[in-house]
Amino acid sequence: MTLDLQKRSSERPVAAARPRRRGPAAPPWxxxxxxxxxxxxxxxxxxxxGVYYAFTDWDGLDPAFAVIGLDNFTAMADxxxxxxxxxxxxxxxxxxxxxxxxxxxxxxxxxxxTIKSRxxxxxxxxxPAVVTPIVTAYLWRNxxxxxxxxxxLLGVFGIEGKNxxxxxxxxxxxxxxxxxxxxxxxxxxxFLAGLQSIPRxxxxxxxxxxxxxxxxxxxxxxxxxxxxxxxxxxxSIIGGIKLFDQVYALTGGGPGHATDTISTLIYKDAFTxxxxxxxxxxxxxxxxxxxxxxxxQYAVLNxxxxxxx
Amino acid sequence: MNxxxxxxxxxxxxxxxxxxxxxxxxxxxxxLAIRSPSxxxxxxxxxxxPTLANFSQAWQEGGLxxxxxxxxxxxxxxxxxxxxxxxxxxxxxxxxxxHWSRGTFLLIMLGLILPFQLAALPLYQTxxxxxxxxxxxxxxxxxxxxxxxxxxxxxxxxxRALPRxxxxxxxxxxxxxxxxxxxxxxxMLKPITVTALVxxxxxxxxxxxxxxxxxxxxxxxxxPVAVAGFVGQFVSDWNLIFAALLISIVPVLAVYLSLQRxxxxxxxxxxxx
Numbered sequence: 001m002t003l004d005l006q007k008r009s010s011e012r013p014v015a016a017a018r019p020r021r022r023g024p025a026a027p028p029w030x031x032x033x034x035x036x037x038x039x040x041x042x043x044x045x046x047x048x049x050g051v052y053y054a055f056t057d058w059d060g061l062d063p064a065f066a067v068i069g070l071d072n073f074t075a076m077a078d079x080x081x082x083x084x085x086x087x088x089x090x091x092x093x094x095x096x097x098x099x100x101x102x103x104x105x106x107x108x109x110x111x112x113x114t115i116k117s118r119x120x121x122x123x124x125x126x127x128p129a130v131v132t133p134i135v136t137a138y139l140w141r142n143x144x145x146x147x148x149x150x151x152x153l154l155g156v157f158g159i160e161g162k163n164x165x166x167x168x169x170x171x172x173x174x175x176x177x178x179x180x181x182x183x184x185x186x187x188x189x190x191f192l193a194g195l196q197s198i199p200r201x202x203x204x205x206x207x208x209x210x211x212x213x214x215x216x217x218x219x220x221x222x223x224x225x226x227x228x229x230x231x232x233x234x235x236s237i238i239g240g241i242k243l244f245d246q247v248y249a250l251t252g253g254g255p256g257h258a259t260d261t262i263s264t265l266i267y268k269d270a271f272t273x274x275x276x277x278x279x280x281x282x283x284x285x286x287x288x289x290x291x292x293x294x295x296x297q298y299a300v301l302n303x304x305x306x307x308x309x
Numbered sequence: 310m311n312x313x314x315x316x317x318x319x320x321x322x323x324x325x326x327x328x329x330x331x332x333x334x335x336x337x338x339x340x341l342a343i344r345s346p347s348x349x350x351x352x353x354x355x356x357x358x359p360t361l362a363n364f365s366q367a368w369q370e371g372g373l374x375x376x377x378x379x380x381x382x383x384x385x386x387x388x389x390x391x392x393x394x395x396x397x398x399x400x401x402x403x404x405x406x407x408h409w410s411r412g413t414f415l416l417i418m419l420g421l422i423l424p425f426q427l428a429a430l431p432l433y434q435t436x437x438x439x440x441x442x443x444x445x446x447x448x449x450x451x452x453x454x455x456x457x458x459x460x461x462x463x464x465x466x467x468x469r470a471l472p473r474x475x476x477x478x479x480x481x482x483x484x485x486x487x488x489x490x491x492x493x494x495x496x497m498l499k500p501i502t503v504t505a506l507v508x509x510x511x512x513x514x515x516x517x518x519x520x521x522x523x524x525x526x527x528x529x530x531x532x533p534v535a536v537a538g539f540v541g542q543f544v545s546d547w548n549l550i551f552a553a554l555l556i557s558i559v560p561v562l563a564v565y566l567s568l569q570r571x572x573x574x575x576x577x578x579x580x581x582x
Contacts, residue, residue, distance in 0.1 A: 026405035027486050032413055035398035035457050038390075042454025043420045046428035046435065053431060060434065107327070114313060115321040121328055123569050128331070130565045130572065132515040134533045135554050138540050139338055142547050149337040149352040156353070181331065186576065193577035242424050245517045249537070266426050267518075276430055283427040291422050 047287075053277055054284045060276035072281035081257050082282065085265040088172060089289070092261060093240030095176045096183075100236050101229075103180060104187025109217075111188065112195045122192070126185035133182065137249035140178045141165065144250075168258035171251050175259060178246055183239075187232045194228030195221065234297060241290055262286045338558075342551035363552035367539070371553050372528075376535035377560070379445050380514060383531060387452035388509045391460050394453070395505070396498055399464030400490055404473070414465065420458030425518070433522055443527025448520060452513045460505050467501035468494075507575030514561070532557050 054072055058065040076082045107125055111118045128136060143149045144164040151161025164174050198221065206216050222229075244263035247253060253260035253268065260268075262282055270279035337352055343359040350357075368374065402414045432451070433442075441447035475497070479489040517533040524534055539553045565572055 026407070026410075027401040027490065029401055029405075029409060031401045031486070031490070032398040035394040035417070035461060036413065038394060038450075038454035039417060039420060039457040040454075042432065042451055043423060043425075043428050043458070044416075046431040047423050049431040050427045060430070107324075110320060110324045110327075113320060114317055115324060116313075117321060117325060117328075121324055122573065123566070124328055125331060126573055126576075127562065127565060129576070130511055130561055131558055132517070132533050132536070132561065134515075134517040135536055135557050136334075138536065138550065139334055139554055142341075142551070143334055143337060143352075147352075149333075152351045152353045153333075181334070185331075189573055189577050242426070245533075248517075249540075263426055263518075266430075270430055271522075280427070280430055283424070283430070286424050287422075287427050290424050294422055 050280050054281040056277045058277045072278050085260040089261045096240040097236045100180045103184040107188040108191035128182040129186040133245040137246040171259045194225045198224045342555045346548045367553040371539045376530040376532045380532040383448045384513045387449045390453040391456040395460035396464050403465045403468035447523050504575045
């Protein structure tokens with residue numbers, strides 16, 4: 001909204017009011033040069049080279065390598081580890097997005113009330129989000145171990161413990177659990193900022209008119225929360241697709257390949273197997289997934305936001 | 310609506326219960342970090358004879374002091390560079406409507422989509438050829454470039470909503486573009502600079518993948534890599550490992566708790582950008 005206003009004021013005709021003067025020249029283009037050089041060196045050029053290498057058999061060291069066309073990609077289609085990793089990546093990303101935002105929204109609604117502990121709760125629940133993910137993942141690796149605190153706690157209630165990270169059917173969900181534990185507070189903070197931007201009067205007026213809390217949520221809060229929802233979904237789904245640290249620390253992709261994601265496979269293929277070309281082909285697939293998801297989400301949410309406003 | 314009713318009390322109880330569940334891992338972390346390895350009682354039982362021996366041993370054997378200093382240098386220098394070059398670039402990108410400006414902006418925004426895994430391997434080769442593997446300056450260079458798109462995005466969004474009157478006045482008064490930027494525009498960018506500072510600091514400080522690649526096999530480490538190395542070295546000596554984890558968390562939490570208002574607002578600030 002502010003953006004539109006600004007555009008209008010900047011396009012205001014200067015000539016009408018005063019004797020004609022040209023507005024001061026725009027800031028010079030060379031202001032962008034330092035940022036562009038750094039960006040090109042670190043992101044743009046290596047990414048472009050990466051796309052090229054994906055079509056070669058480069059091993060990372062040998063300057064002599066051959067262009068092999070689509071071989072890396074066709075090999076991927078026959079590689080159960082790669083297909084598994086792509087599936088795990090999507091599953092983890094969707095699960096994190098749904099659960100983390102669900103919990104984050106409930107927490108935000110709970111904190112955005114008149115309870116006395118609201119400020120303390122906000123600070124406390126957000127705290128894990130600033131801690132290094134690899135550190136929280138190592139902490140959880142112990143908690144979820146066979147003799148860990150989670151099994152001890154379950155034992156208190158007479159529930160038999162499990163080998164949470166060693167069971168191929170459970171390990172993936174434990175990764176989701178750890179990420180959600182760490183970042184639910186992050187989603188909460190963004191939802192909270194959205195909730196606090198809703199004028200209290202609208203809410204109270206609806207209450208006086210006799211609409212219950214559920215009705216108020218879906219008719220008032222949800223539409224006005226659209227920008228917060230957009231940002232939260234973007235952050236969690238893209239973060240989930242790129243997930244590396246937590247998988248590396250919690251399971252290393254195991255047991256077997258049960259929790260390998262595209263990112264952990266990229267790392268393993270490049271640095272333990274020396275298959276740089278294949279590894280980069282995986283990175284190209286990752287890029288394509290991120291691009292498709294971002295574009296799709298942008299289109300859908302943009303429409304919803306427009307419809308809501 | 311503002312009265313404290315029974316329902317409010319029930320909600321408060323439920324929320325506190327949730328917070329206790331969230332805090333449970335932290336309780337175990339501290340509980341085991343202050344426990345001697347010979348104490349084999351349940352991890353959730355309160356440690357009876359707490360000791361600080363794990364901390365001094367972890368500090369001495371983990372090289373955590375050096376890692377802490379490296380992390381501080383890498384984070385401070387790279388974030389400073391990113392803030393300077395991105396705010397500078399955002400100024401013409403937000404003000405000019407010329408083709409080159411729009412094109413450049415879109416090019417930089419492309420960086421928001423490209424996952425770093427794509428650039429990481431070819432860049433690894435370049436850094437290796439430059440002889441910078443194992444040097445923390447390779448990391449500074451890396452983050453300085455990697456964080457440009459996001460930071461520029463924040464600055465451009467903020468600048469577009471900012472009136473031009475002050476900088477126009479400054480230019481009419483004879484200020485050059487650089488002076489106008491430094492003394493007129495930059496001070497007005499303070500709110501978004503705080504947001505960019507917080508978000509960049511957290512992501513650079515916490516990054517693990519890049520230093521794992523570029524520093525592996527060298528004696529230079531950042532905090533996340535040192536912690537991972539420590540876990541690899543003391544495999545199942547969890548009391549010691551927990552002491553190391555706690556040491557790495559304390560500086561982060563100390564900064565967080567002392568600046569919590571700005572930090573939380575910084576994270577939420579992207580919403581308005």
